Amino acid sequence: MSNVIELETEDRLEYSFFQNNQGIVQFRVRAPNDAHIALSTAAAEVDPMYEVYIGGWGNTKSVIRKNRTKPDVAEVPTPGILDANEFRGFWIRWQNGTISVGRENEIPPFLSWSDSERVNIEYIGVCTGWGATGSWIIEPPRGTGTAPGYQPGRPANLSSVCWVPASNGQVPPRSFAGGEDNGEPVYVVRAQFNGGLIPGKLIPSHGQSYVPWGGAENGVPQYEVLCDFPGQWLAASGGNIPPNALSAGQSEDGEPLYVGRVVHDGALTVGKVQPSHGVCYIAYGGQELSFPEYEILVQ
Known part of the structure; x- marks a missing residue:
C-alpha cells in the first residue's frame, strides 16, 4: 500500500x-x-x-x-x-x-x-x-512506505531491517551502535535464549552478547547484530509501544519484544522492552534490571 x-x-x-x-x-x-x-x-x-x-x-x-x-x-x-x-x-x-x-x-x-x-x-x-x-x-504506515530499502509485501516492522549473524565479539560492517559503556560502543543485537529471541547488547571487547532474562545478565556467544538501520530513539514509559517501534524478537511465550535503552551507572545500555511487564530490561553487572522509563528504537 x-x-x-x-x-x-x-x-x-x-x-x-x-x-x-x-x-x-x-x-x-x-x-x-x-x-x-x-x-x-x-x-x-x-x-x-x-x-x-x-x-x-x-x-x-x-x-x-x-x-x-x-x-x-x-x-x-x-x-x-x-x-x-x-x-x-x-x-x-x-x-x-x-x-x-x-x-x-x-x-x-x-x-x-x-x-x-x-x-x-x-x-x-x-x-x-x-x-x-x-x-x-x-x-501508508509512517516510516515504512518511504523508508530506504522498503520492499512492498514485507511486514512494516521488518522493512529496512537487517540482522547479521555473528559470534564471539565480532562486529559486522555498518552495525548499529545503540549505546556506550566505558567509552566502548554498545551494539544492538538479539540472541536465542531459553526458547525466546531476546534483544540485548554486544560489547565487542567482552567477546559475547548479553541478554536480560530470568533476573540475570546472560552471556551468549552467538547472536545477530542490527545493521544498516536508519531508525531513531523515542522516549517512552510503561508498556507504551509506538506504532513504528522495531519488533526485534519475542519471549518464550510468543510476546513481541522491542529494543530499549537506559542510562545506568554511567553507561548507556541496550536491552529489551516487554510490553506486558511495562518496563525495559537491561543486562548489567550480572543482573537483569528493570526501568519503567526508557528510550525505544523506532523506524
Whole structure:
C-alpha cells in the first residue's frame, strides 16, 4: 500500500477490502458511529478474521471481535470517539497474535487483545453501518512506505531491517551502535535464549552478547547484530509501544519484544522492552534490571 486511499462507505455493513500485510494500518474516518475495520486472511469475510468496531453502540464503546462471533474478545468505553463532521485519526497494529488500536499521535493503545492463534493478516476491510455512513482516508504506515530499502509485501516492522549473524565479539560492517559503556560502543543485537529471541547488547571487547532474562545478565556467544538501520530513539514509559517501534524478537511465550535503552551507572545500555511487564530490561553487572522509563528504537 504505497498511496493514500480515499473512499466512502454506505450504511450497509459491507466491507471494502484492500491488501495490507504490513502489520499496521493508519487511517482517518469521519462518521457519527460504527466505523468497522476487518483484519482478514482474504479479501472477504472468512474465518479466521478479526473485526475492530470503533464508536459502536451509538458511539459509546469500541470492541474487538473474532470470527464475527459474540462475545467480543475485548471492549472499552469510548464515548464520543467518532464525529460526523470531523475526521478522527487512528492506527491498528497486528503482530504475533496481538491486536492493538490507538488514536493518531498517541503511543499507548486504547484497545488491545492477544490471541493464542497466529493469524496471517493479508487484507484490511472498512465499512459503516447501524445508521452511519463514513468517509475514510487510509494512509501508508509512517516510516515504512518511504523508508530506504522498503520492499512492498514485507511486514512494516521488518522493512529496512537487517540482522547479521555473528559470534564471539565480532562486529559486522555498518552495525548499529545503540549505546556506550566505558567509552566502548554498545551494539544492538538479539540472541536465542531459553526458547525466546531476546534483544540485548554486544560489547565487542567482552567477546559475547548479553541478554536480560530470568533476573540475570546472560552471556551468549552467538547472536545477530542490527545493521544498516536508519531508525531513531523515542522516549517512552510503561508498556507504551509506538506504532513504528522495531519488533526485534519475542519471549518464550510468543510476546513481541522491542529494543530499549537506559542510562545506568554511567553507561548507556541496550536491552529489551516487554510490553506486558511495562518496563525495559537491561543486562548489567550480572543482573537483569528493570526501568519503567526508557528510550525505544523506532523506524
